[in-house]
Amino acid sequence: MTTPASLAIHETRDRLHELIVIDVRTPGEYAGGHLPGSLNIPLDRIQRALADIRLAADRGDVLIVCASGARSENACRILAENNITAATLSGGTSAWTADGHDLHRPEGAPATWGMERQVRLTAGTVVLLGLLLGLLVHPAFQILSAGIAAGLVFSALTNTCGMAAMLAKLPRNRPDAADLDNTLAALRRR
Template identity: 40%
Template sequence: MSIKTVTPQEAANAMAAGATLVDIRDADEHARENIKGAVHVPLARLGDLPSVTGPIIFHCKSGMRTQANASALAAAARGTACQILEGGLDGWRAAGLPTIMDRRQPIEVMRQVQLAAGGLVLLGVLLGFLVAPAFFGLSAFVGAGLMMAGATGWCGMAKLLRLMPWNRRALRA
């Protein structure tokens, strides 16, 4: 099912007229940056969407998650008129509309995974060339883990990073 998209300006006008903006991103993403007045209901917990009066506008980071899950979003709206914010939070920001940024919160866990995996691969290659070829195994191990994460949707590195002390504050929010 496809849900109509609205521009960021149309969404801002609709919010001023009583529409509810729903942020479907994960807790760590929402804690770092969000749109004032948006209700946070992660995609995995759409069943917890509160009853609202007026239309619902769903948003994610770029609009891809909302488009990919349009049927689930429409079902969660339980007959209430719903729309998708075109371009998500990125589109909102690009339109010059304000967001609330909390730089004390850690960056999103998936960006942390990208940084850690990239750093480990680079380290493995450098040590493989400079110290001993056996260190190339580190790069192979990380690459295999990324392949498994892509194939199964389960990422051990993300699970581990979520347990780190700097991420605990964001996950409680």
């Protein structure tokens, strides 16, 4: 399968006012900071939004954004399978901020952790727990640590993350149905 088209940071900055920007990170990540004017449609909800994204794509260029570019590439592939053309932001919001651009943070938004930080905390906790239980209780507990290590290697090789997919299902990382409906309504108005 081909890699989706990507826009460089400077191209995105210059065209931001004319792009339809969809952020596919979790609602918690989105609330922690997003590109100005972007709408949040989490990757696991993209199928539900296909009709509205198709209508938006008929009116303008669609840019899909995530933290690093991996989830936005997956979203672009899903859209392409449904005959919707979209590009991804090269390097995601991490590259955007590294280039000196600000992310929009709504007033009163709760402090949140990005998905990568959540994955690092969870993986580190399970590895440490496996090692400690392996030393203090029974060596078989070290299988936990080995399982996480294998999962991280697989994640790097396939550019997917099963742990992130599981963490995205936690209530803090899931959109309220009303929030998604409001987002889709806003997308229809663009």
